Every structure is written in C-alpha cells, then in structure tokens.
Amino acid sequence: xxxxxxxxxxxxxxxxxxxxxxxxLTGYHADLFRKLLLTATLAVGYNFQFGFAGQIAFSHYAxxxxxxxxxxxxxxxxxxxxxxxxxxxxxxxxxxALMVAIPANRLEGFYIALATLAxxxxxxxxxxxxxxxxxxxxxxxxxxxxxxxxxxxxGANFMLVVSALFLANLAxxxxxxxxxxxxxxxxxRDDPEAAAAMGVDVARTRIAVFTLTxxxxxxAGMAYAFADNFVNPFVFGIDAMFVLLFMVLIGGAGRHxxxxxGCVFLxxxxxxxxxxxxxxxxxxxxxxMVVVMMFLPNGxxxxxxxxxxxxxxxxxx
Amino acid sequence: xxxxxxxxRALLAGTAAAATxxxxxxxxxxxxxxxxxxxxxxxxxxxxxxxxxxxxxVELATKQVNDAGGVLGRRIELAWEDDQDRPDVSATRxxxxxxxxxxxxxxxxxxxxxxQAQTATLEGKVPHMSPSHSADxxxxxxxxxxxxxxxxxxxxxxxxxMAYAGTRFRRVALLTDNSALGTVNATSFRQGLQQGNxxxxxxxxxxxxxxxxxxxxxxxxxxxxxGIFHAGILGAEMALFFRTYHQMGLRxxxxxxxxxxxxxxxxxxPGLLEGVQFIDVYDDVKPEVVDFANRYKAVHNKDPFSxxxxxxxxxxxxxxxxxxxxxxxxxxxxxxxxxxRNYTAVIGARGTTIGFAPDRRIGFPENGCVxxxxxxxxxxxxxxxxxxxx
Numbered sequence: 269x270x271x272x273x274x275x276x277x278x279x280x281x282x283x284x285x286x287x288x289x290x291x292x293l294t295g296y297h298a299d300l301f302r303k304l305l306l307t308a309t310l311a312v313g314y315n316f317q318f319g320f321a322g323q324i325a326f327s328h329y330a331x332x333x334x335x336x337x338x339x340x341x342x343x344x345x346x347x348x349x350x351x352x353x354x355x356x357x358x359x360x361x362x363x364x365a366l367m368v369a370i371p372a373n374r375l376e377g378f379y380i381a382l383a384t385l386a387x388x389x390x391x392x393x394x395x396x397x398x399x400x401x402x403x404x405x406x407x408x409x410x411x412x413x414x415x416x417x418x419x420x421x422x423g424a425n426f427m428l429v430v431s432a433l434f435l436a437n438l439a440x441x442x443x444x445x446x447x448x449x450x451x452x453x454x455x456x457r458d459d460p461e462a463a464a465a466m467g468v469d470v471a472r473t474r475i476a477v478f479t480l481t482x483x484x485x486x487x488a489g490m491a492y493a494f495a496d497n498f499v500n501p502f503v504f505g506i507d508a509m510f511v512l513l514f515m516v517l518i519g520g521a522g523r524h525x526x527x528x529x530g531c532v533f534l535x536x537x538x539x540x541x542x543x544x545x546x547x548x549x550x551x552x553x554x555x556x557m558v559v560v561m562m563f564l565p566n567g568x569x570x571x572x573x574x575x576x577x578x579x580x581x582x583x584x585x
Numbered sequence: 586x587x588x589x590x591x592x593x594r595a596l597l598a599g600t601a602a603a604a605t606x607x608x609x610x611x612x613x614x615x616x617x618x619x620x621x622x623x624x625x626x627x628x629x630x631x632x633x634x635x636x637x638x639x640x641x642x643v644e645l646a647t648k649q650v651n652d653a654g655g656v657l658g659r660r661i662e663l664a665w666e667d668d669q670d671r672p673d674v675s676a677t678r679x680x681x682x683x684x685x686x687x688x689x690x691x692x693x694x695x696x697x698x699x700x701q702a703q704t705a706t707l708e709g710k711v712p713h714m715s716p717s718h719s720a721d722x723x724x725x726x727x728x729x730x731x732x733x734x735x736x737x738x739x740x741x742x743x744x745x746x747m748a749y750a751g752t753r754f755r756r757v758a759l760l761t762d763n764s765a766l767g768t769v770n771a772t773s774f775r776q777g778l779q780q781g782n783x784x785x786x787x788x789x790x791x792x793x794x795x796x797x798x799x800x801x802x803x804x805x806x807x808x809x810x811x812g813i814f815h816a817g818i819l820g821a822e823m824a825l826f827f828r829t830y831h832q833m834g835l836r837x838x839x840x841x842x843x844x845x846x847x848x849x850x851x852x853x854x855p856g857l858l859e860g861v862q863f864i865d866v867y868d869d870v871k872p873e874v875v876d877f878a879n880r881y882k883a884v885h886n887k888d889p890f891s892x893x894x895x896x897x898x899x900x901x902x903x904x905x906x907x908x909x910x911x912x913x914x915x916x917x918x919x920x921x922x923x924x925x926r927n928y929t930a931v932i933g934a935r936g937t938t939i940g941f942a943p944d945r946r947i948g949f950p951e952n953g954c955v956x957x958x959x960x961x962x963x964x965x966x967x968x969x970x971x972x973x974x975x
Contacts, residue, residue, distance in 0.1 A: 296680040299705075303677060396768055405768040406700055406720070407672075410727045496704040500672045500697055502765055508671075542667050549667070550629040 283435055290427035298423070300539070302430050302495055307512070308531040309434045309488040315516045315527035316441045317481040320450060322457030323474065324377065326509050327368060327384035330391040331482040333504030334361050335489025337395060340408045340499050345401070350414045354490055361486030362479055369478035373471050388506055395501035407500035414494065421494055430491050437484060442524050453477055454522075518560045520567025529568050619662035620655075620913045622647075622903060623682030625702060627694035630670035631764060631793075634820050635847060635892050636693040639717060640665075642889075642896025643691065645881060646904075656904045657913060670694045672701035679705035679713070688913045689714065691899045696720035697765040703729045712919045716899030717892070719843065720769045724946040731915075733922050733941060735902065735948040736895060736932075737843060739770045739816075742864040743777030745954040746840050749862070749969045750812065758787035758810040758837070760801075760826065762817035770816035770842050778814070786810050791822045798822075798829050806835060813837050818844040824853040831857050838862065843954075846891045851962050858959045865957045866932040866949070867891035868967050877931045890964060894931040902928060902939065902948075934970040 286305075293301050314328045338360050342353035372383045395402045402408065413422040421429060444450050452473050455463035460470045493499050511534060519530020537556065541549035564571050624643055627636040643663065651660045664685055668675035675698035682690055683705060689712045692699035696718040706713035707729040715723060717736040724734050757778065761771035771790070778785055787808035789801040805813065813835075817823055823844075830839070838860065845863035867890055868874060877897060881889035903918075906925060910917035925948065926940040933939065933953035941948050955967035 295709075296677065296684045299677045299680045303673065393763070396763065396765075404772065405697060405765045406722050406726060407697070409700070409704065496673065496676050496701060498672070498676070498701050498704050500701060502697055503671065503673050538669070550669070 279435070279439070283431070286431035286435065287428060290431050291424050293427070298427060299495075302427050304532065304535050305427075305430045305434045306488055306492050306495065307515075307535055308528050309430075309437045309491075310485055310512060311515045311519070311527040311531040312434075312437050312441055312524060313481045313484045313488070314512055315519075315521065315524065316444065316453075317477055318513070318516055319522035319527070320445060320457065321453040321474065321477040323478060324381040325372075325384040325478065326381060326506065326513075327387045327391075327482065328485050328512060329504050329506075329509040330388040331361055331365065331485040332489040332492065333391055333395070333499075333501070334364060335486030336493040336499045336504070337402065337408070337489075338486070339490040340411065340493045341401070343414065344408070344411045350416060357486060357490055358483055362483045365479040365482035366475070368482075369475045372478070373474050385506065388504075388509060392501050392505055395504075402501070403499070405501065407498065409496075409498040409500075411497055413497060426491075426494060430495075433488065433491055437488070438524060438528070440484075445524065449473075449476075514557055518557060518564075518567055520569030523567070523569045526567045526569035529572075533568060617659060619660040620657070620907065621662050621664050621685060621687040622900065623664045623666065623679070623685070623687035623690040625666050625668050625675055625678050625682070625690060625692050625694060625698070627670040627698070628667045630694075631819065632670045632694040632698070634849060635717070635844075638847070638892035639693045639896035639899075641881075641885065642893030642898075643693075643900050644896075645884060645893065646897040646900035648884075649880065650900065650904050656907050657911070659913070661900070661904070668694050668698050668702070670698055672698045675699065675702040676705045678702070679711075680709065683709035683711050687711065688907070688915055688918055689903050691716060691896075691903075692718070693896065695765055696723060696769060699723065700727070703727050703732050706731050710919075711915050712903075712922055714899060714903065714922070717895040718766075719773075720766065721773055722769070730923075730946075731919050733946045733948060735899065735930075735939060737864070737866055737949045737954050738947065739773030739842070740777060741949065741951050741954055742770075742842050743774045743814075744951070745864055745956065746814065746862075747777060747781050747783070749956045750840065754783055754810075754812040756784045756786045756808075756810050758789070758805045758808060758813045759785050760789050760791070760805070760813060760815045760817060762791045762819045762822045763793055764817070764819050766844075767817045767819065770818070770844075774814055774816045774842075791817060791819070791826065793819060793822065795822055795825065798825055799833070802826075802829050802833055802835065805837075806833065810837055813839045815839055815841045815845070818842070820849060820853060823850060827854045827857040843891065845959075846957070846964065848890055848964065851959070851964075855962050858962070861959045862956055862968075863959070864954050865891055865964070865967070866934075866954060867894055867957075867964075868934045868955050868970065870966065871931075871933075871935045873929055873931050891932065898930040898932050898939075902930065934967070 289301055310332055317323050335357055338357040339353050342348045342356055343350055368387055372380050375383055396405050413420050419425050452468045455468055456470050456473050464470050515530040515534045516527050520526025537553055538549055541552050626640055627633045647661050647663055650656055664682055664687055666678035666682060668678050679690055679702040690706060692702055692715045699715045699718055710731060712731050714733045719736055719739040721738045721740050759774055761767040787805045787810060791798055841863040843864045846865040850858060877894060878889050881893055906918055906921040910921035923941050928939040930939045934955045937950045937953040939948040956969040958965045958968050
C-alpha cells in the first residue's frame with residue numbers, strides 16, 4: 269500500500285476513534301479522557317521542545333496556565349468575544365514566550381532550565397498574589413462554558429474540540445519534525461557549532477522553537493480552562509512540569525508516538541495503582557519510572573522498536 | 586421411579602415463577618445494599634498530614650454506625666479516592682464517586698481541591714461536604730446548593746484570636762507559607778487584623794521547601810511586634826520556624842490558626858511550642874468530646890484531638906441527615922443537610938451547635954472556636970471560649 273495512503277488512513281482512523289470516544293464517554297470517563305488528551309497535547313509540544321530541539325525548559329506548564337488564565341480573564345473580566353479573547357491570548361503568550369526566549373537564548377543548557385524554572389515559579393506566585401484579578405489562591409471559576417456558532421463548548425462538543433486540538437498539534441509537530449526546520453532543530457540539539465557551520469541560524473531556531481511550543485501550550489491551556497470551568501494556580505505548578513518531563517522521557521524523547529505513549533502510561537498509572545497499593549501508589553509510580561528509565565533508555569517506544577525489529581522478517585540477501 | 590415430563594405449560598409456569606421471585610427479591614437486595622459515602626482524601630501530598638488523621642475519625646464513625654445496625658436499615662460503605670491534593674484530580678475523583686453511586690462526598694484534602702471538586706458535585710447534583718476546611722470563599726464564590734462547609738472559617742478564627750488577645754496587641758507580625766490554605770488563611774487574618782486596627786508591622790511568607798527562615802525572622806525582630814500571628818500550614822516549614830524562633834531568642838507570643846492543633850508538631854519539634862496559643866474546635870470538657878475520646882482511645886490507644894473529630898462529625902452529620910431524609914436519595918439528603926439546626930457535634934465550643942441557616946451553607950458557629958495553650962509539650966485544656974460564653 270502507498271505509504272501516504274496508509275498514513276492518511278491511520279490519521280482518519282485515529283480521528284474516528286477520538287470522535288467516537290468524545291461522543292460516547294460520560295461522567296468520570298469523559299473527564300479522564302479530556303484531561304488525558306489535554307496533557308497529551310502538552311506532551312507532544314514539550315517533546316518537540318525537549319526531544320527534538322534539546323531545550324530543557326521548565327516553563328511549558330506555566331504557559332499552559334497563561335493560556336488558561338488569559339482566556340478566562342479576557343472573556344469574563346473584559347467581556348471579549350471568545351475568538352477575540354483566543355487571538356489575544358495567543359498573541360500575549362507568544363509575546364511572553366519571546367520575552368523569555370530571547371534572553372534565555374544567551375544561556376546554555378542547565379542555565380536555560382534555571383531561567384525557565386524561575387519563570388514558572390514566578391507565574392504561580394503572581395497568580396496566587398494577584399488578588400481579585402486572578403482570583404488569588406482560589407483561582408477563577410463559576411464562569412459558563414462558551415458558545416461558538418450556537419454550540420455550547422461542553423460535554424461531547426468540548427471533547428470533540430479537545431480531540432481536534434490534540435490531532436492538530438500532533439499533525440503539526442509531525443510535519444515540522446520531517447521538515448527542514450525539524451532537521452535544523454535536531455542539528456542544533458546535537459551540535460550547535462556544527463549546525464551553525466552548516467548554515468543553521470542557531471539563535472533563531474531556538475527562539476522559534478521556544479515561542480512556537482510555548483504558544484501552543486497556551487492554546488491547550490485555553491481549552492483546559494473550560495474542562496471544569498475552573499482555573500487554579502496550583503494546577504500549573506512545577507510538580508506537574510516534572511511529570512510532563514518524565515512522560516516524554518519514559519515514552520521516548522524525540523518520538524511523537526513516544527510522547528503520547530508516555531503520557532497515557534503516566535497519566536493512567538495512578539488511576540490503577542491507587543486501587544492496588546493505596547497510599548504507596550506514588551512510591552510504586554516512582555519505582556516504575558526508575559525501572560523504565562534504567563532498562564529502557566529509549567523509552568517505551570524504544571521497546572516497541574526492538575520488538576518490531578525482531579518480528580520483522582530478515583531481508584533477502 | 587416416576588418420570589416427570591417437562592411440558593411447555595410447566596416450563597412457562599416455572600419461568601413466570603422464577604421471574605416473579607426475582608422481581609420480589611430484587612427490591613429486598615437493593616434495600617439491603619449499603620449506602621455509599623465517597624471520601625476524597627490525600628494520601629501522598631501536602632494535605633496528607635491532616636487528611637489521614639481525619640480519615641481515622643471517618644472510619645471510627647462508620648464502624649460505630651454499622652455496629653449499631655446502620656442507617657435506614659443499611660450499612661454505610663465508604664468509597665475512598667486519593668486526589669494527591671491536586672484540584673483538577675479532585676474534580677475527576679468526584680466524578681468517579683458520583684458514577685459509583687455515592688449519596689454524599691466528603692472532601693478531606695485541601696480547600697482548593699474541594700473548591701474544584703465542587704464543579705463535579707454541582708454538575709452531578711450530589712451533596713458534598715467539607716468537614717474541616719476554613720477558606721471563607723468555599724461557599725461564596727460558587728453557587729453550589731449541594732455543597733456544605735462544616736469547619737470553622739478562617740475569619741472566625743482570627744476574630745476569636747483577636748477577641749482573646751483583647752487590647753494586648755497593637756503591632757503584630759503576620760507569618761504564613763505559600764501553600765494554598767496558608768495563603769487563604771493569611772488573607773483572612775490580614776483582613777481581620779486590619780479591621781481591628783491592629784498594625785501588621787511585618788508580613789512574611791515562607792516558601793514551600795525553604796531551608797532557612799532566619800532572614801525573615803530578622804525582619805520580624807527588627808519590626809519589633811508585640812505578637813506573632815502564624816497562619817501557615819506546612820509541617821516542615823512550621824517546624825523550621827519554631828526552631829529558628831528559639832535559636833534567635835525571640836520572645837513575642839505566638840498565636841496560631843487551627844492548624845497548630847495537629848499534634849504532629851509536638852513530635853516534630855518537641856518542647857519548642859511551649860506557650861503557643863492556638864485556635865481549636867476541640868473543647869475537651871464537652872460531654873460529646875469525652876464520649877468521642879473514649880471511643881477513639883479504645884481503637885487507637887492514644888488521645889484524640891480535633892482532626893479525627895472533624896472526620897467523625899462529617900459522617901455522623903451525614904447519617905443524621907440521612908435519617909431525617911428517610912431515604913438515601915441525593916436530593917432528599919441535600920434538603921435534610923440544609924435543614925440541619927442545633928446539631929451538637931464533637932467539634933465546637935461547649936454550648937455551641939452546628940446548623941445551616943436558610944441562606945448559608947456554613948455550619949460552624951461563629952462563636953464555636955476555643956483557644957488552647959501548649960504546655961509540657963501537650964495541648965492544654967481550652968483556656969478561652971469567650972465568644973461562646975458571650
């Protein structure tokens with residue numbers, strides 16, 4: 269079968285499955301599904317930033333929060349129509365991402381991590397201390413789900429939007445990964461000097477990756493705001509950021525499927541471990557993560573690759 | 586031997602009889618099925634320190650009710666969920682419990698988690714109660730007629746502390762940590778102090794995980810307050826504060842929120858809390874408290890304190906409302922909860938009761954707090970129940 273046709277069928281099948289789940293799941297399972305998809309959207313973006321471009325940044329969840337807060341404040345406090353508020357949120361996020369990326373670009377490796385960690389912490393502090401404007405430690409809530417073209421963004425409608433957002437992110441990053449930009453990102457990650465010698469503008473590439481992935485994290489955050497119609501600063505804390513990093517590492521950094529698999533694995537694990545081992549579930553979760561990282565250096569997707577290689581018939585000599 | 590022939594008529598009659606029996610049996614089984622109460626706790630994160638202890642009270646009350654024959658002829662069954670003190674996870678867990686058919690959800694982890702879980706209970710129309718949370722905004726910012734708050738509001742606590750302190754303090758330091766509840770408590774404390782025209786000469790927040798609070802306490806010393814009000818809730822940071830306070834030789838009296846009623850602090854920094862005055866809801870001379878203490882001691886072989894009492898009261902109040910509702914029906918239970926008046930709980934100063942006024946979903950009385958002092962590394966008796974007395 270033609271590879272492009274196979275890929276198109278794969279995407280259509282994925283979209284059909286997500287649409288079917290969106291239309292049929294209710295209650296707890298629907299909640300789990302939409303929050304899993306939103307986290308997977310974040311993981312795919314962070315995988316591009318960390319796995320493809322090699323940026324160890326800890327601000328991804330903060331931008332998720334910026335998106336959630338900005339759309340809520342702009343649409344509820346300032347009364348902007350949702351499309352206008354969404355565009356303004358994307359603009360604001362991109363501007364903030366640029367403001368972080370440009371000075372951070374002068375820093376290398378570990379120091380970028382520290383700079384973005386400080387930004388992430390600062391975001392939570394500002395939201396907690398923001399008084400009535402940000403809702404303080406309680407956050408913002410009690411607002412209604414928005415309506416677009418007469419359809420209320422709640423229930424199945426909301427899950428369809430979240431599914432589309434996830435697939436759009438995945439498709440975008442998959443396409444970028446195959447493009448010259450993706451190759452430039454990998455070259456910058458592996459050897460910036462060599463990349464520069466080959467004509468890649470290292471600084472621009474790094475800034476573009478940071479701004480793009482952070483802005484898309486903010487877009488996912490806009491959707492998150494309407495998952496429970498509730499935005500709380502502590503959801504966007506650094507703990508969640510570390511879990512996102514582990515999702516990418518355990519799934520297989522630098523592989524889109526790895527990010528998704530790692531996300532599903534770590535997101536769902538506490539759901540089942542809680543019932544199995546009670547109060548020790550985080551300990552079991554931690555041990556499992558260490559085991560995976562020790563014995564599967566390329567993540568779960570690496571294991572899949574090894575299995576697939578063994579099962580594949582030897583080429584004829 | 587007689588051979589019995591299976592006719593079509595006999596088969597039909599048998600099937601009809603079996604179906605009738607099954608129909609008759611079904612309600613009996615359903616009626617005897619346990620009544621499920623959901624409990625959202627935190628087993629691993631910041632709230633675990635108090636949520637675990639409240640859970641002991643929840644289990645004690647449940648056992649007591651079940652040993653006495655249950656309620657409405659049925660046993661109580663607890664469905665536990667762990668939200669890891671994450672607000673978004675708390676909402677998900679609440680939805681899971683709603684799907685499992687619970688008639689009531691008790692939130693034991695942080696107030697921010699309970700706040701977000703309310704979005705699920707409002708949507709699912711399920712009664713939801715916070716036995717201990719103190720955030721003033723839990724019932725005011727979201728109009729959720731299914732949510733009830735039983736614990737003492739932070740504003741009640743600061744009013745009690747101020748009434749107790751009288752005119753002793755005109756200049757105070759306000760300390761807290763950057764946890765959600767610490768921030769919320771400090772906001773209420775700040776407002777209360779400002780309304781009482783008490784000057785806050787030092788206002789310090791300890792970051793979670795801080796390893797040195799000396800600079801903050803040096804600023805406190807430099808500001809020369811007459812007393813230190815502590816609204817924080819994080820265990821390690823609180824312990825660090827008391828160690829540094831003694832190392833620096835500070836002498837200002839320390840007045841704390843109900844968080845200092847957790848005896849864990851006495852084990853964390855033994856001997857360093859002498860003279861600390863704190864808000865509590867546990868009035869140990871009250872008959873209900875004595876009865877509760879005996880029951881708790883029989884199971885745990887140690888003296889109880891306020892936290893298990895919150896959990897105990899959470900279940901007992903629910904059971905009381907279930908009896909008045911007459912059926913384990915969510916709407917009837919909600920109405921019965923809201924109709925609660927003059928319920929004598931374990932928590933609350935002697936002579937005070939829990940009740941939900943028609944326009945409010947806050948059960949704890951404004952005059953229900955007591956002040957206790959730590960002496961000989963133990964919680965002393967209530968030294969002041971002035972608001973209750975007045």
